[in-house]
Amino acid sequence: MTVQLMRILLFAVFWVLLLFPATVYSQDTTSVEEQLEKAFEEVDAEESGVAGEQLIQFLEDLSSNPININRAGLDDLLQVPGINLKIARSILDYRNKKPFETSEELLEVKGIGPATYGRMQPYITIGESGTQLRDMYLRPGYWLANHKFDIFSRYQQNLETREGYTRPASSGGYLGSPVKYYQRLRMTTNHLSLNLTQEKDPGEVLTGVTGFDYTSGHIAFINNGKLNDLVIGDYSLSFGQGLVVWSGGTFGKGREVTGTVSKNERGIKPYSSAQETDFFRGIAASYGERVELTAFYSDRPRTASVISGDTTRFPSTNGFHRTMNEKERKNNVDQLTVGGRMRVDTRIGLIGVTGYYNSFSSYITPGASLSNRYSFQGSENSVLGIDYRGLLGNAFLFGEFARSQNGGHGAVGGVEAPIGGDTELAILYRNYQRDFQSFFASGFGESSSSPQNEEGFYVGLRHNLNQKITFSGYFDQYYFASPTFGNTQATGGFDMLGLTEVFFNSRLNVYLLLRSEIRDEEYVVTNDLGTEELRVGQEKRSSIRANFEYWVSSAVRLRSRVELVRHQEAGEEWKSGFLIYQDLRLQPLNKLRIDGRISLFDTDSFNTRVYQFESDLLYVMSNTVLYDQGQRAYLTVKYDATEFLDIWFKYGVTVFEDMQVLGSGLSEVEGNIRDSIGLQARLRF
Amino acid sequence: MIRIQHLLYKISLSVVFGLITSSLFAQLTMGAKGLGMGQATTAIPGYEWALFANPALLNSDNAAIGFYGLRNYGFAELTDMSATGSVPTKLGVAALGFHRYGDNLFSETRIRFGYKNDWQMLHFGVVANYNHISFGADYGSGGALGLDVGIAAELAEDLWIGARSTNVNHPEYGDIDEELAREMAIGFTYGLNELAVFAFDVVKDVRFPVSYRGGLEIAVIEDLKGRVGITTEPLSYSLGFGYGKDRWSFNFAVQKHELLGFSPGIDFMLYF
Numbered sequence: 001m002t003v004q005l006m007r008i009l010l011f012a013v014f015w016v017l018l019l020f021p022a023t024v025y026s027q028d029t030t031s032v033e034e035q036l037e038k039a040f041e042e043v044d045a046e047e048s049g050v051a052g053e054q055l056i057q058f059l060e061d062l063s064s065n066p067i068n069i070n071r072a073g074l075d076d077l078l079q080v081p082g083i084n085l086k087i088a089r090s091i092l093d094y095r096n097k098k099p100f101e102t103s104e105e106l107l108e109v110k111g112i113g114p115a116t117y118g119r120m121q122p123y124i125t126i127g128e129s130g131t132q133l134r135d136m137y138l139r140p141g142y143w144l145a146n147h148k149f150d151i152f153s154r155y156q157q158n159l160e161t162r163e164g165y166t167r168p169a170s171s172g173g174y175l176g177s178p179v180k181y182y183q184r185l186r187m188t189t190n191h192l193s194l195n196l197t198q199e200k201d202p203g204e205v206l207t208g209v210t211g212f213d214y215t216s217g218h219i220a221f222i223n224n225g226k227l228n229d230l231v232i233g234d235y236s237l238s239f240g241q242g243l244v245v246w247s248g249g250t251f252g253k254g255r256e257v258t259g260t261v262s263k264n265e266r267g268i269k270p271y272s273s274a275q276e277t278d279f280f281r282g283i284a285a286s287y288g289e290r291v292e293l294t295a296f297y298s299d300r301p302r303t304a305s306v307i308s309g310d311t312t313r314f315p316s317t318n319g320f321h322r323t324m325n326e327k328e329r330k331n332n333v334d335q336l337t338v339g340g341r342m343r344v345d346t347r348i349g350l351i352g353v354t355g356y357y358n359s360f361s362s363y364i365t366p367g368a369s370l371s372n373r374y375s376f377q378g379s380e381n382s383v384l385g386i387d388y389r390g391l392l393g394n395a396f397l398f399g400e401f402a403r404s405q406n407g408g409h410g411a412v413g414g415v416e417a418p419i420g421g422d423t424e425l426a427i428l429y430r431n432y433q434r435d436f437q438s439f440f441a442s443g444f445g446e447s448s449s450s451p452q453n454e455e456g457f458y459v460g461l462r463h464n465l466n467q468k469i470t471f472s473g474y475f476d477q478y479y480f481a482s483p484t485f486g487n488t489q490a491t492g493g494f495d496m497l498g499l500t501e502v503f504f505n506s507r508l509n510v511y512l513l514l515r516s517e518i519r520d521e522e523y524v525v526t527n528d529l530g531t532e533e534l535r536v537g538q539e540k541r542s543s544i545r546a547n548f549e550y551w552v553s554s555a556v557r558l559r560s561r562v563e564l565v566r567h568q569e570a571g572e573e574w575k576s577g578f579l580i581y582q583d584l585r586l587q588p589l590n591k592l593r594i595d596g597r598i599s600l601f602d603t604d605s606f607n608t609r610v611y612q613f614e615s616d617l618l619y620v621m622s623n624t625v626l627y628d629q630g631q632r633a634y635l636t637v638k639y640d641a642t643e644f645l646d647i648w649f650k651y652g653v654t655v656f657e658d659m660q661v662l663g664s665g666l667s668e669v670e671g672n673i674r675d676s677i678g679l680q681a682r683l684r685f
Numbered sequence: 686m687i688r689i690q691h692l693l694y695k696i697s698l699s700v701v702f703g704l705i706t707s708s709l710f711a712q713l714t715m716g717a718k719g720l721g722m723g724q725a726t727t728a729i730p731g732y733e734w735a736l737f738a739n740p741a742l743l744n745s746d747n748a749a750i751g752f753y754g755l756r757n758y759g760f761a762e763l764t765d766m767s768a769t770g771s772v773p774t775k776l777g778v779a780a781l782g783f784h785r786y787g788d789n790l791f792s793e794t795r796i797r798f799g800y801k802n803d804w805q806m807l808h809f810g811v812v813a814n815y816n817h818i819s820f821g822a823d824y825g826s827g828g829a830l831g832l833d834v835g836i837a838a839e840l841a842e843d844l845w846i847g848a849r850s851t852n853v854n855h856p857e858y859g860d861i862d863e864e865l866a867r868e869m870a871i872g873f874t875y876g877l878n879e880l881a882v883f884a885f886d887v888v889k890d891v892r893f894p895v896s897y898r899g900g901l902e903i904a905v906i907e908d909l910k911g912r913v914g915i916t917t918e919p920l921s922y923s924l925g926f927g928y929g930k931d932r933w934s935f936n937f938a939v940q941k942h943e944l945l946g947f948s949p950g951i952d953f954m955l956y957f
Contacts, residue, residue, distance in 0.1 A: 508840060550846065552838040553805040560848060560871045562887050564895075580869050580889050582848035584807075584836060598834075598850045600869040600889050629891055631867065633853070655855060657891060 032059045032122055035081060037613035038255040040623050052621035053275045054236065055249025058266070059123070060619060065188070068127035069106065070099045074345070075228075078264040081251070082119030084416060085264075085350070085389050086396045087111045100126050111394075111418065115462070115470065116259070137224065145190045152184040154617060154680040157202070160673065164203055164322065164666030174203030174322045174666065181206065182274050193220040195233075195272040203322030203666075213321050216279070220270035228292065230285040234271035237280060237296060237440075238263070239341050240387030241400035243410045243432075243451060244354040246442035247278045253446075255499055255513065257460035257474040258426040261414055261444055262389070262398040265352075268294065274619075276319025277302070280337060294341040296356075301331035304362065312362040314376065314439070323666075334361035337440075349390020349397070356440070357382040370483040374408075374453065376437040381405050383438045394418055400443075408436035410451050412443055414458075426460040426474075434482040446478045446495075455479045472499040486522070488534065493519025507551040516542040523571040537570025541607070559583035567607040577601070577608030579626065585615075591640040598633045601626040617648040617680040629657040630672075648680040713851070713866065714738050715753050715767045715784065717952040721925020721938030722900025723914020725884035727872030728837060728847030733934075733954050736769050736782040736799045739849040739870075740810025741835035743771050743778040743801040748957040755950035758942065762788060765950075777802035778810075790821035808837040816865055818858055827858030831865050843876030867891045872898075880904045894918045902927075912938065919943065925950075932956050 036059065040052050059081070067076050069091060077088040090110045094100075103126055106112050112120075137143075157179050167173030182199045198212035206212060218233030236248040241263050248269060251260040268286055271279040280298035287293050302315035303326075312333055321330045339356025359380045366375035385402030399413030414428030430444055432451040443451030444458070456478035463471045479492035495517035503509045521539035524532050545563040552558060565577035581599035588594070595615040603609055609627040615636040616622035626632060634652035641647055653675035656662065662669045716734030719726035726738035733751050735742040750770040757763035764786070771780035780799040787793055794817045801810035812833040819826035835849035848871045856865050872886035886898040900914030905926075912925040925938025933955050940948045 504841075548846070550838065550840055552807045555805045556807040556838075558807075558836070558838060558846065558848075560846065562871065578889065578895055580871060580887060580895075582836070582850070582869070582871060598853065598869065600850075600867075600891055602889065602891065602895075631853075631855075631869075631891055 032056075032063050033613075033615065035059065035119065035256075036621070039251045039260075040621070041254070041611055041613050052249060052623070053619070054247070054273045054278065055251075056621050057273050057619050058248060058269070062123045066123050066125040069103070069124050070095055070127060075265075075267065079266060080120045080123045082116045082259060083264070084259065084262060084396050085398075086391050086394070086416075087116070089391065102126065113421075113464070114467070115464070119256070119259070143189060143192050147187060147189040147192075149683075149685050150184070150186045150188075151683040152182065152186075152619075152680065154180075154182040154620075154678070156180040156182075156617075156620075156676065156678040158674065158676045160669045160671065160675070162663070162666065163668040167666070169324055172323055172325065172666070175324065175327065176200065176203050176205040176322065178202045184272065186272060191222055191224055193218065193222060193270045195270060197272050197274060199274045199276070201320055201322065203320070205327075214274065214276045214319060216271060216273075218270045218272070222270075226287055226289060228286045228288070229268040229270075230283075231268055231270050232283050234279050234281050235284050235296075236266075236269045236271050236278070237284070238266045238269070239294075239343075239354045240265060240352055240385060241398060241412050241444070242442045243387075243400045243402040243412060243438060244383050244385040245339070245356065245440040247280075247440065250442055252444060253458075253474065253476060253495075253497075255472070255497070257472045257497065257499070258416060258424040258462045261426045261428045261458060261460065262396065262416055263444075268296070277315070277317045282337075286341075290345045292341075292343045292345075294343075296337070296339055298335075298337040300335055302333045302335050302360075303330050304333045304364075305329065306332065307365060310362045311365050312360075314364050314366065315360075332362075335359075349388055352387045353385070354387070355382065355384035358440075369485070370488050371485045374434045374437075374482060376439060381437060381439070383441075385410075402436070402438060402441070404435075404437040406435055406437055408433045408452075410436040410438060410441070410443065412451075422464040424462045426458070428458040429456070430458075431455045446476070446493075447484075453480050453482050453484070455481065468503050470499075470501045470503075472501070473497055487520075488522060489536070491520035491522075491536070493517065493538075495519075508549070510546070510548050513545040513547065514543070516540075521570040523569065525571060535571070539568065539570050541565070541567045555587045557585040559585075561612075563610055565603070565608045565610055567605065569607065575604035575608050577603030577605075577610050577627070579610035579612065581612060593638045595636040596634065598631070599626070600631050602629045603627045614652070616650055617678050618646075618682065620678070624652075624654075626654070628659065630655050644683055644685045646682045646684070648678070648682075650676075650678040652676055713868065715755075715765070715769070715782075715952075716751075717753065717925055717936035717938040717950045718902070718912065718927055719900075720755065720940055720948075720950045721912030721914060721923050721927070721936070722884050722902060723898045723916045723921075723923055724888075725872055725874075725886040725898040725900045725914060725916075727835075727849055727870045727886045727888075728845045728874040729882075729884055730837070730839070730845050730874065733771075734769055734952075735801075735810075736771065736780045736797055736812060737767070737784070739835040739837060739847045739872075740780070740799040740801050740812045740833060741808040741837040741849070742845075742847055743780050743799060743810055745773045745778045745801065745803075748772045749954055751952055751954040753950065753952035755948060757948045758945040759947060759949075764788075771799075791819070792821075793818050806838060810835045816856070816858070818861070818863070825861050827861045827863065829856035829858050829865055830854075831856040843882075845874045847872050847874075916940075929954070 036056055067080055074088055077083050094109050107117055164174040165178055169175050180202045184197045186195045195218050197216045199214045200206045200212050204213040216234045218231055220231040238246045238248050268284045281300035282298040284296035304312035304315040306312050315333055321327045337356055337358045341354040343352035363379050365377055366372035382405045383402055385400055387400035389398045395415050395417035397415050401411045403409050410432040412430040416426045418424050432454045434453040436452050439450050441450045445451055445454050458476040460474035475496045477494040481490050498514040501511040518538050518540045520536050522534055523537050525535055527533045543565040548560045550558045561581050563579040566574055568574045579601045581597055583597040586594045601610055606627050609625050612624050614622040614624055632654040637649045639647045656672040659672040714724050714726050715737040730742050731744045732742055733749055753767045755765040767784035769782040771778055778801040782797040784795040795814055797812050797814040799812040814831045817828045831852040832854045833851045834853055837847035839845050850869045852865045852867045868890045870886050870888040874884045876882050880903055882902045884900045888896045896918040898916045902910050902912045905911045908928055910927045914923045921940050921942045923938055923940040927936040936952045938950050
């Protein structure tokens with residue numbers, strides 16, 4: 001079948017499914033998707049890809065294995081979005097008096113309002129209140145209790161031919177096919193997790209079952225007496241407020257203005273994501289209750305650009321090995337990491353100390369630009385930090401202080417507190433010195449990379465005017481003491497957000513979102529003498545969005561959006577961008593969900609680009625960036641074919657105006673169309 | 686020679702007006718009620734000319750036929766004429782429409798076939814439209830088949846939302862390599878009370894600036910309605926009135942463009 005014919009068929013299927021649905025229906029939750037949209041809606045796909053893919057997996061897994069609020073310990077409760085230390089303690093106090101009989105009872109717990117409840121609802125369950133089987137390790141029933149097997153197979157492909165596939169390998173072309181393929185085998189029980197994930201990116205070579213470019217696996221023992229976790233294989237680590245180690249994705253600045261600035265550590269988590277670099281490989285364990293001790297050892301190959309001999313750049317995070325060059329340098333650096341943590345649950349809160357030692361087999365050297373002046377250089381590093389989470393009256397306090405081997409410091413501290421019954425406040429201050437080198441970290445901040453060279457102050461406020469209307473907003477000011485990318489001197493700026501949400505009734509909600517950011521930026525002018533002069537001006541970006549969501553009936557949801565963006569580079573004119581979309585979700589059967597959307601976008605420049613978060617295959621992060629002029633449409637179908645088989649399908653197409661060529665280099669495509677297809681199956685038994 | 690001059694005059698007139706008004710050549714929305722309400726027609730329930738606006742809102746109460754004429758800016762050469770007819774059936778509403786703009790030297794003709802139904806309180810419609818453009822004196826012509834889609838729902842009593850997207854299949858006039866206009870619109874209509882209806886649309890043609898359109902219809906006295914509307918890109922305002930009985934109605938509107946002047950439109954509807 002030709003690609004053209006396939007497009008026509010897909011287009012026909014698209015509209016037939018959209019316009020002539022069947023007649024029975026049901027409704028299911030969309031909260032996981034909505035929370036991801038709130039967290040990542042303004043983040044570029046490449047940036048969100050690293051953290052987003054893991055976060056989506058974490059939340060989807062949590063949603064399919066919800067936390068039992070009658071039995072879960074403090075750490076498990078803290079995994080749930082919306083639950084902070086104060087709320088977790090209140091839940092424990094509440095259930096000491098009586099167990100929860102319905103999840104709505106959580107609304108009676110101090111500190112949980114409808115908004116917080118809404119955030120946590122997909123991830124909690126009442127379950128049965130009983131005691132755990134203890135000390136029965138020799139019984140197979142103990143290890144197999146509540147066992148689930150999942151087998152995933154996912155295929156995705158761009159339907160146009162990119163330059164990389166037409167060019168011979170000897171001239172730098174891609175070695176493999178344009179198919180992106182992922183498969184995963186997983187078994188989980190109450191006390192055990194086994195996983196094998198394999199993936200091949202577009203352009204990479206696949207040679208049989210053992211020939212995947214990326215393979216990840218683990219065996220993990222979970223909640224076995226005082227041995228909380230023991231993972232052999234791949235795992236992620238997240239501790240404290242993220243200044244020493246935090247992998248696995250995190251919420252940052254977004255539409256949730258309170259409750260997301262502090263972090264609730266997830267500790268050791270068995271790793272099963274397809275994100276190829278943000279994990280550890282080796283062994284890790286944590287033991288204890290009031291005093292919890294964690295130790296980890298990791299030794300894994302990394303890929304880095306070679307500068308000369310045994311000198312390389314910092315290892316890459318993209319995981320692509322598509323061309324001969326990329327393949328040649330695959331796994332050319334070895335990274336060894338050893339570390340530990342001690343956390344004590346005291347009367348005044350949770351206090352933790354985390355540290356690690358890391359060494360690379362090569363000598364890492366950063367680029368020569370001014371913005372890299374304080375980047376990590378050398379082959380060894382270590383970071384040590386102390387962190388705190390505790391309650392002071394109604395206020396939840398959190399903070400972490402860390403020091404890297406070269407003497408650089410990073411600190412973050414904040415408070416989240418209710419003010420009366422209808423208002424929540426969040427305040428955070430961070431100060432990451434220019435020479436703070438903590439490359440496993442993910443601290444709160446403006447920059448999406450590791451916390452370094454940033455001082456800032458954040459204030460977020462959320463107020464429920466009444467049961468129907470909520471106002472939220474934040475203001476965040478930041479300063480970079482040494483040059484950032486594209487600048488030669490210190491710069492700063494601020495961004496702010498204002499959000500009004502109106503919940504007319506359970507079926508209709510509308511919000512109006514305003515964002516504005518102003519930051520320093522250098523630009524070049526030609527002076528009267530004809531020579532170029534560097535000046536500092538302000539780069540400004542602001543946007544306004546009206547979003548409307550309505551359940552027409554229990555089987556039909558409409559979502560409409562209009563967004564306007566304005567951007568001005570320092571020393572230049574204002575430019576604008578526009579997005580309008582109509583989204584339709586149909587659930588004609590209990591087993592079937594269909595999402596379709598038509599969007600139209602028109603932006604003057606890349607800086608006035610617009611983002612749209614899309615429904616996609618399970619565990620796929622889809623935050624599409626749109627710029628220039630054009631239209632986009634997509635269709636996603638989820639079908640639960642049998643009790644043990646779920647199928648996902650997606651087709652998306654973007655048509656640009658007045659373009660003969662899209663992209664550049666190896667990604668270049670002739671024509672003005674970009675379309676892609678995805679198909680996924682999951683077997684569960 | 687006269688014919689060529691006339692043709693050049695026509696083409697230049699169309700191009701100049703096209704550039705100014707952002708709608709190349711003919712009007713896309715029809716009906717004097719819509720014109721009077723600033724062309725905010727995406728969410729007007731049961732709108733007689735919904736075949737040319739949002740097919741999801743085709744009149745499902747009774748069969749109807751209608752005729753419409755619009756003289757753009759008072760120029761006879763820039764006249765739109767159209768007719769529409771719709772029939773509710775057990776399988777949904779079927780509609781047929783015709784639209785012609787221009788004269789023998791330059792003309793644009795559209796034949797539209799529409800279908801509307803509802804499911805789970807969601808109204809949805811689709812239009813197949815054949816467009817033909819012709820330059821006189823053998824200067825060329827071309828045809829293209831486009832597909833429009835629309836949806837609509839009543840959010841609360843007298844509050845409607847509608848959305849439509851035109852030419853979603855990206856048709857092009859074959860011989861003259863000209864793409865058809867592609868628009869997307871989202872609109873609301875709200876019955877303020879028994880006397881007044883307010884409509885608001887956001888309309889974006891992929892190649893032109895976003896246009897905001899708002900209109901108000903007020904029952905002045907029994908069977909007589911007055912209308913007022915404002916449209917941006919191009920900036921214009923409009924006034925109109927309608928008079929109707931059970932079996933027929935008559936509507937008139939005039940639109941004032943900031944620079945180009947007045948465009949009067951008139952329609953007549955019959956119901957069966």
